[in-house]
Amino acid sequence: MIKKLRLNSEKDTDQFAKLxxxxxxxxxxxxxxxxxxxGKTTFTKYLxxxxxxxxxxNSPTFTLLKTYQGDLxxxxxxxxxxxxxxxxxxxxxYIYGDGVAVIEWYPYIISMLPDNILTLTFTFIDDVKRDLVIEGSGKYEKILQEISD
Ligand SMILES: Nc1ncnc2c1ncn2[C@@H]1O[C@H](COP(=O)(O)OP(=O)(O)O)[C@@H](O)[C@H]1O
Ligand SMILES: [Mg+2]
Incomplete structure (x- = not known):
């Protein structure tokens, strides 16, 4: 299933991360x-x-991985x-662990990943607007169903 969203400001990104x-x-x-x-790191901050x-x-660009403790x-x-x-x-x-793995630039390690993941593709529209394409199947469809068209 695929859904598309227009994020009109960072507030929308925050709300999406909440969902x-x-x-x-x-x-x-x-x-x-x-x-x-x-907006990949910004989304992750809100998540x-x-x-x-x-x-x-903080962005893990130079460390590859940072771990944080939350509900998971x-x-x-x-x-x-x-x-x-x-x-x-x-x-x-970490990818096959029992936490939540968020992977910026995931296509670079696509061969390491299971077939079924949730993918978010961000496109820059202007200084505050982004287009977001959300894709997932199986256990991720339930989440996609909650996103209004
Ligand atoms: N709607 C939005 N969603 C996410 N980030 C936004 C949005 N509007 C503006 N921004 C800004 O765009 C920048 C995105 O940077 P960042 O999240 O580090 O990008 P990436 O990790 O994809 O390189 C941040 O400075 C953020 O404040
Ligand atoms: Mg980043």
Missing amino acids: IAKNIFPGMIIGLSGDLGS AKHMGVKDTL NLYHMDVYRLENIGYDYELDD
């Missing part, structure tokens, strides 16, 4: 894509907030630097 946080489950995998500055994470979430553990990855590697064994435990 996702309401539906989290152990082992959830969220793949994020979109150009630099399109963390709604998951009860108290620590400040949040594993925030940015695999941009793995573009030419494509696989990183150390990430396996």
